[in-house]
């Protein structure tokens with residue numbers, strides 16, 4: 001079942017114009033055991049986004065990890081990615097399902113609203129995401145979601161629940177404890193690099209530390 005793939009550490013790429021750097025960081029995280037990768041680049045041109053997403057997809061295939069494309073159903077279709085992640089202003093969920101077919105993964109942002117998640121579930125998504133759980137350096141104005149929401153959502157939804165926003169190694173245990181099946185992380189995963197040759201090792205180590213929180217082997 002494709003929704004079973006959404007669990008554990010869900011890595012989301014940072015805006016990165018340097019494709020070589022993007023790929024070496026992604027490779028480090030994939031080799032250390034991330035469960036899902038989302039391509040999110042809010043500053044790339046259409047052409048750069050297509051190039052980067054295609055290159056990431058090849059890499060993800062090597063590690064048998066699904067690649068989800070943020071915001072862009074057409075790009076996901078064009079490169080035959082594993083799915084899309086859609087927010088409130090990223091298009092209609094039913095239209096996305098029609099275009100992508102039943103085999104692809106569709107995730108929906110539900111911010112801090114359980115009713116959005118219930119609506120998304122009725123419209124055929126494979127996972128729902130709530131957040132920001134904490135203050136996010138990547139998206140400082142994201143609405144805040146109380147951790148109690150995860151516990152409530154768990155009781156009424158039969159889908160994987162993803163947490164996002166300001167998640168770090170220190171606060172992740174409280175999010176998992178509250179009921180999140182997966183944690184989506186940008187800053188605390190990639191910003192451990194210092195631009196040197198040690199980047200890959202630092203990302204690998206952080207990936208392993210996050211995945212250990214889910215009781216997965218390193």
Ligand SMILES: Cc1ncc(COP(=O)(O)OP(=O)(O)O)c(N)n1
Nearest residue numbers: 070085086087088109129162164184
């Ligand atoms: C796993 C996951 N959850 C939430 C988001 C946020 O989506 P959205 O609200 O559309 O905001 P942008 O990411 O497009 O800025 C996400 N991308 N991934």
Ligand SMILES: Cc1ncsc1CCOP(=O)(O)O
Nearest residue numbers: 136138139142165166186187
């Ligand atoms: C895309 C998004 N949506 C809510 S918070 C956020 C950013 C998450 O990034 P970080 O893990 O750096 O807080």
Ligand SMILES: [Mg+2]
Nearest residue numbers: 071086087090
């Ligand atoms: Mg979006």
